[in-house]
Amino acid sequence: MSDSLTVSPARSTEPPGISGGILGRLGATMAGRSRLVVGVWLVLLVALGSAAPSVFDSLAGAGWQANGSESVRVRELAQQHFGGNSSAAVQVVVHSDAYTVDSPQVQQALEEIGTVFEGDSRFGEVIAPQPGMSISPDGHTGILIAGANASTDDMVKAVDEHKEALTAVSGDGIDVYPTGASALWSDFNKANHDAMIKAELFSWPVTLAIMVLAFGSMVAAGLPLLLTLAGLIASAGGLVLLNQVTPISVWAMNFAMMFALALGIDYALFIVARFRDALTTAPNSRAAVAETMDTAGKAVVLSGLTVLVSLSAVLIVPAPAVRTMAVGIMFAVTFVLLATMTLLPAALGALGSKVNAGALPYAKRQQHRSPRFEAWGKLLHDKPWPFAIGALLVLIALSVPVVGLKVAMPSIQVVPDDAPVRQGYELVQAQMGEGAPGMIQIIAPTGEATQVAEAARTVDGISMVTPAQPATDGSGLVMMQALPDVDPSDERMGDILDDLRDTMPADALAGGAPAENLDLQDALDKYLPIIVGIILVLGFALLLIALQAPLIAVLGTVVSLLSTAAAFGVARLIFQDGHSAGLLGFTPQGFLDGWGPVFFFAMIFAIAMDYTVFLLATAKEHYEHSGDPEIAQVDGMAHSGRVIFAAAAVMVAVFFTFALAEPLPPKEMGIILGVAVMLDAFAVRLVLLPVLLRLTGHAAWWSPAWLRKVLPSISFAHH
Structure with missing residues (x-):
């Protein structure tokens, strides 16, 4: 290794060996001004960090509604004219x-x-x-x-x-x-917050252990965690400030914590691993940073853009809680991406060869080009069909249960048994009837009160209608309560509400807590196909721009969709059918929580494309150098396989720690995302996608001349 690696990059204004594109020059600039960059980040983190501790107390606790729905209109009328007797x-x-x-x-x-x-x-x-x-x-x-x-x-x-x-x-x-609904969210948010903190505390040491094994160096392993911590602090403080402008759901921080840890480590793994390799040939650490950012940096930026694009599709759902959960993750990803593009290059430039300090004995012999993953890549090249068929069979078999997947808004079972809201809920059911905790509120003009009450009593599933109560402000409205004969989370509740709305006069409105849940579920169901379509189209477009190759962009998108379907198939088997429920410590509701398909699809697809970009960007780099599809496939695996494996192991560990949570939604989130990452990384990125590269050969990287003229020129090779 050159002696120049030990020279402080800050003293060398124009070191030799720096070339490449915008990201390469940006990396070199950050490395050359490491003290200034670190100082700016410290100021930013102190400023945002002062707000960060109050994040869970400051953020909003509700927002689970479909804006513009009939049930929200009923709540607004109840608060305006009936002394606030709303949901x-x-x-x-x-x-x-x-x-x-x-x-x-x-x-x-x-x-x-x-x-x-x-x-x-x-x-x-x-x-x-x-x-x-x-x-x-x-x-x-x-x-x-x-x-x-x-x-x-x-x-x-x-x-x-x-x-x-x-x-x-x-x-x-x-x-x-x-x-009531407000007390339910109060108790649930507390239980959820406690569970998330516990899971995060458990995941950090597990993550550090995996990082040390992957890098073999304490310094190299610590960098991703420091980067992630910076992203977490910045996003937490940013969300508190944003909450002053518009209410942000407390769930936004929960997801932000999870994604900042998972993606921050992903990106840093890719950058640090490439930097250590660049150090062996670059004349100095600043040049090594430039080479790293010119190659791996492009993949990280494209991956981050893919995540942001996927999550932005969720913003079309007219539900404040769902939108702000997406905003929370996008905030975290943005800060992590900024730190990866600025703070990490500055730290690497300052450390130079010291990034390998504290290396374990085996790591001193470790190369960026992994002989094990090179051998695996050759095996896939020599015998592609058995592995392709095996991976496809596993993914298809796990995808089949998706056909019978049911979704609904969470039941009372999402809060612990000893929560006051659940104890009161079950007491009301025992004393007043199964549907008593979910009374349907009806608001109608005074002159139609009798007609509305009579119509409501004829609806199958309504056991009682209370006497009409006049508005307190003389607005000419009355309110009555309809008692269903089923639990608010029973799937028959939707039919009862629909029949009630169809039977009553047009001026009568039906709302209440169960109606708000059902209206939100309808909105989520309505927007799901649109969101899936947007994510698939935008995901394909980003891959096409990045790789300049239509066939592999299509294949990369399709296999990501396949691993996503398999994850939802597993979700149905566990959370709907109850397989392994005893082992995981929960009582199945008989359905997946209603926001799961919309939100988990966006997150799973984003993670899947994350690994796709890492693998294919590395393979494209080697194809640009060699023009040989075999070298691209084998060397792509040799140089990215260990990083993908380690990143997946970290993500699985992070996500599965949430399976230890007592509340059901974090448990669903952790298990579904953990299974998705496991399937995607090990069955798709390390088996199926390399096999597809082998089977398609030069065609994988072919692009028509007219398309090359239209697309911006992006190269992953460092020049």
Whole structure:
């Protein structure tokens, strides 16, 4: 290794060996001004980091609705004209085995509960338990309603602040449980937050261990983690600031944490591995950075763009929580990408050959070109068909169950058994009927009240309709509640709601918490095919621009779709059919959570294309040098196989740690994404895609002359 590698890049203004494109020159600039770049990032991280600790307290807790839907209109009318008695209202269940609701003891408890709500402008009218409406037939359970006088997000925060005071009223044989949609999101967000933090803490040491094994050097292994930490801090602080402009779901940070860790390590692995290889031939560390960014840097940028494009498709769904989850990941990916393009080259330029410091004995003999993956690439080249058929059979077999996949919005089972909202929910069901926690709210003109009530009572599945309550402001509207005879998460609930809306007069509107869930599910189902189409088209377009080769761009997109289908097939077997539910510690709901297909498809496809870009960009680089498809396939595998394997191992470890979470949604997220990465990296990128390169030969890289004229010129070879 040249002695010049030990020279500080900051002293050498024009080192020899620097050439290449924009990214190469950018990398050299960052490496030559490493102190300035690190200083700017420190200022940025201190500024954003000051806001980061409050991220989980600051972000919004709700937003699970279909904007513009009938159920959202009902909620708005209820808050405007009926003292806030909407789906966002807080329902406080009061139960006593010893006393009835009209006893002095329970009345005293109800007064204390009312006192908790006094003085907080977010709560509207407080409605005491009413006979025949919110008192159980035996008189031992009553529901006090505190109206919602604020947005759904503010109501969740209000419950966060007051639920301890509410549950503290319990005692002397009286139990108090805050319930309703706002309380549900309050309890669930807390359980989800605790689970995510626990999973993150567990995943970091596992990740570090994998990184040390992959790099064989403590310094090289630590760089990706530092890069990821910078991305996490920046995105957390950025989301808190963005939340001042528009409400951002707390779930956005959960996903951002997961993706910043997974993709940050992915990108840094690819860059650091290539830099270590470039050090062996480049005249100095700055030139090595330039070569790295001119080759691997392009693949990282294209991968990041693919992730951002895939997630941007989700923004068309008219649901604030879904949109802001996408925004959260896009924020994290953007900051990680910026750090990979600026901070990482600066750190590598400053470290130079010291990047190999703290190397383990075996790593001193380790080359960037892996002999094991070279041998694997040759085996795939010599015997492509058995491996192609085997990989296809596995992926197709796992994809078949997708046909019977069912989706629905989460049930009460997503919160722990001991959560107050679940205890109150189950108590209301036991005392007042299976559908009592999911009453359908009906708002109609006063003159049509009788007609609406009679029509609602004829609907199969509606067991009772409460008397019409006039609006408090004389607006000429009435509200009544329809009691379904099924659990709010029962699949028959959708038919009941549809029949109710079809049967009632046109001026009558049906809403309430279960209706909001169903309207959101309808919106997600409606937009899923559109989102899938957008992602496939844009994913193909980016691959085509990157590789300048239509055939391999098509094949790369198709195999990504195949691994995505296989992951959803596994999701159905586990979360819908309940296979391994006991082992994983959950009770199956009989369906996958409704936002899963839209969101997981975007994330899985983004990750799949991530690996596709890494493998094919490396293969294209060797094809540009040699013009030989065999060399491109074998050398592409030899130079990227270890990185893809290590990156996949890290991602699987990160995602599977979320399988340890108690709440079901993080468990779904971790297992589905973990399975997707495992299938995609090991069955597709390390088997099927190299085999396709072997079988297509020169045709994989062919491009018609007219297309080359249209597309921007992108080369992965360093000149």
